[in-house]
Amino acid sequence: MAKRIVIIGAGLAGTTAARELRERGQAVTLVDPAAGETSERPPLSKHLFDGSRYHLPFHLESSELITFVRDRATEITLAEAADQSQQAGTVHLASGETLDFTHCILATGMEANRPQIPGYPDALPVYNLAEAEWIREFVAESSTPLNVGVLGSGYLGMEVATSAVAAGHEATVYLRGDEPLRKQLSAPVRKALLDKHRDAGVKFVAHTSSPDEIQANIHNLFVTSVGARPVLIPVDGDRPAEAWEVNEKLATPHSGVWAAGDCAQITDGIFALDHPWACEPVAESHGKYLAELLGADDGDAGQPWADIPWHWSFQGPEKVFTAGLTSPDATDTIIRHDPSGTKFQVFHFDGGEPHARLIGVETLNWPPMQAAARRVLAGTNIPTRAQIGDPNFDVKAHSRL
């Protein structure tokens, strides 16, 4: 029987899966209110103030093999077990229409948390194109430098504040603790970035435990950045509390339903985490992986997903990357600098012994070494703690073995 593949969500994961399935000659239906008009999210938080290109469309068009359904999926119901040789289930749409499928990929991404800031009723996150456009218009209309307030000090908040300062505006970051990027990066990288951002002029107001504490009438633009949560459509009434828990082949517990990108949390395999990876390279890799898995003639018999996950964040002039498994709480890491001492990498291991294996690397302002780190982690000859600790060990040369 012909496969009927429905992908819900035309963001990076969904668009990639659709494009790759089309290349394999497989027809797909892509459901998204903005299908055909979606674009990359990363430029949104980095180019609010510099006037450069921020709208990077995915350029996927409807064709014989790709059907766009510009609608919102509201729920999925699964077929009775007796019918499952014909179809696995049905997607229900806000319009009342339905789509039957043999295979369904959930790729609905995340939505931003939206705290109210009493002193700034117009405060908004920068999570989608409409929000970025509103802010860019506001910036374009102002004839004097702005005073930007940012609540939250994760990647997006830091990108907004640092890009504002780099463009000649003032920026103040309000954070709950006393150091930014506390949940994202290890102490040496956090500290280096804090020093650089402070030197550049970003102000930090630590220990802001509630938006009520933020003084009114200081900022003329206020951006909130306090996390996001997966968008989850119920499947036979089941809507998980956090994200779709998927196995190492990205399958949900529901037969015929897979999840990819920001709405999926991988619970098995080498890259299992207790939250979604929530980064661009992983969403793209998931899309490619599921296209290969579901597009193959032998059904879903393929290998587990095993690409090295990585993340990038450009904060004003600072470029920070992670690859593999890194932890913000790790203390037994090894740091290696470039000869000038300005760029460095933090290496994470699966233990403290000399033979412990390298599992992740953070890289500050050293893109070629981030590429080397990814190659090393993807290779078969993964270095040990003892090797990385040896000053004569050449990571770049090893990455090319």
Ligand SMILES: Cc1cc2nc3c(=O)[nH]c(=O)nc-3n(C[C@H](O)[C@H](O)[C@H](O)COP(=O)(O)OP(=O)(O)OC[C@H]3O[C@@H](n4cnc5c(N)ncnc54)[C@H](O)[C@@H]3O)c2cc1C
């Ligand atoms: C501002 C910003 C900056 C970022 N910067 C970086 C970065 O520098 N580096 C990095 O690695 N990652 C970055 N990310 C994260 C990265 O963009 C995401 O990990 C990636 O977009 C996830 O892809 P996705 O396909 O899972 O979800 P998304 O790209 O979010 O797409 C989800 C799609 O699902 C659709 N959808 C939702 N609900 C429904 C429904 N019920 N029915 C139909 N369609 C639905 C939405 O309309 C959307 O088009 C950034 C994210 C944001 C928001």
